Amino acid sequence: MMFEESFEISLEKLSSRPEILSQLAYPSQRSDYAQTILNELKEMDVESIYLTYQPRPTLKFIGKGYRGIVIKARWRSKVIAGKILRTDSGIPSLNREAEMTRIANSIGIGPRVFDYSGHVILMEYIEGRDLDEWLDELPPDKVCILRKVLTAIMAQAGKLDSISLDHGELSNARRHIVVKNDLTPTILDFGKARISRKPKNLTSITSYITRGPHHLKILKMLDVCNLPIHLLRAYKENPSQENFKKILGELNLVDECSQKATLEV
Numbered sequence: 001m002m003f004e005e006s007f008e009i010s011l012e013k014l015s016s017r018p019e020i021l022s023q024l025a026y027p028s029q030r031s032d033y034a035q036t037i038l039n040e041l042k043e044m045d046v047e048s049i050y051l052t053y054q055p056r057p058t059l060k061f062i063g064k065g066y067r068g069i070v071i072k073a074r075w076r077s078k079v080i081a082g083k084i085l086r087t088d089s090g091i092p093s094l095n096r097e098a099e100m101t102r103i104a105n106s107i108g109i110g111p112r113v114f115d116y117s118g119h120v121i122l123m124e125y126i127e128g129r130d131l132d133e134w135l136d137e138l139p140p141d142k143v144c145i146l147r148k149v150l151t152a153i154m155a156q157a158g159k160l161d162s163i164s165l166d167h168g169e170l171s172n173a174r175r176h177i178v179v180k181n182d183l184t185p186t187i188l189d190f191g192k193a194r195i196s197r198k199p200k201n202l203t204s205i206t207s208y209i210t211r212g213p214h215h216l217k218i219l220k221m222l223d224v225c226n227l228p229i230h231l232l233r234a235y236k237e238n239p240s241q242e243n244f245k246k247i248l249g250e251l252n253l254v255d256e257c258s259q260k261a262t263l264e265v
């Protein structure tokens, strides 16, 4: 990624810069919506937001999806991520997403939600690489590291299943899992999450691993011959710890080297 210098602007100063303020209303630039977002940021004690110059001052976008834009901000002296509802999202608020993320947080999963209001979620800023990019760049001899990261992702998916929280968008894990520099994966975006009697987190992740854009590289690195099709069926019927472990085993993820993976990639 290109190095991009960024600067902070206090919310006070932002109030008097309509050309930057309007960017909070994405993509319409409607000034009344931008004002609503500014008020919500102030209410939650956000101190400043980050800008880049390209060449004019522009909000520093950490990411964009079809429901929200994610900006970098400072809150209680911490650098955080602020998800702002897009004006064309078709949903009235981010409250449900914030509540779902909080449920995930209760078992240590997802970016920690610090605060939220109707149109904004303030959460932990997860710095790292999208899983897709990370897999693409991983040297093929780093099998232990691959095992460590995939095992951690499978474990998180299994934990979500165990509390019946279905993320809903994990089969396309592309932009919804970030691998931090310390190799901890974090599942993002609980915007489509729901409570379900048949959560599909583990099956979705397994299908990303075995059929997604990097499946050939992954299966070769892990030396997998048989896909865990029957085991997945058994897990769907009975999502027990035992069935979970059998799936890990079939994918050759259970190995003492997963404990030994070093931090360098």
Ligand SMILES: Nc1ncnc2c1ncn2[C@@H]1O[C@H](COP(=O)(O)OP(=O)(O)O)[C@@H](O)[C@H]1O
Pocket (backbone or CB within 6 Å): 062, 063, 064, 065, 066, 067, 068, 069, 070, 081, 083, 111, 123, 124, 125, 126, 127, 175, 176, 188, 189, 190, 191
């Ligand atoms: N807490 C976060 N920390 C760092 N990056 C994030 C965070 N939340 C989202 N992003 C980035 O922003 C992108 C869009 O966010 P996402 O929640 O997926 O929005 P949408 O609901 O619109 O799909 C993500 O793909 C990711 O790259």
Ligand SMILES: [Mg+2]
Pocket (backbone or CB within 6 Å): 065, 066, 175, 176, 189
């Ligand atoms: Mg998304």
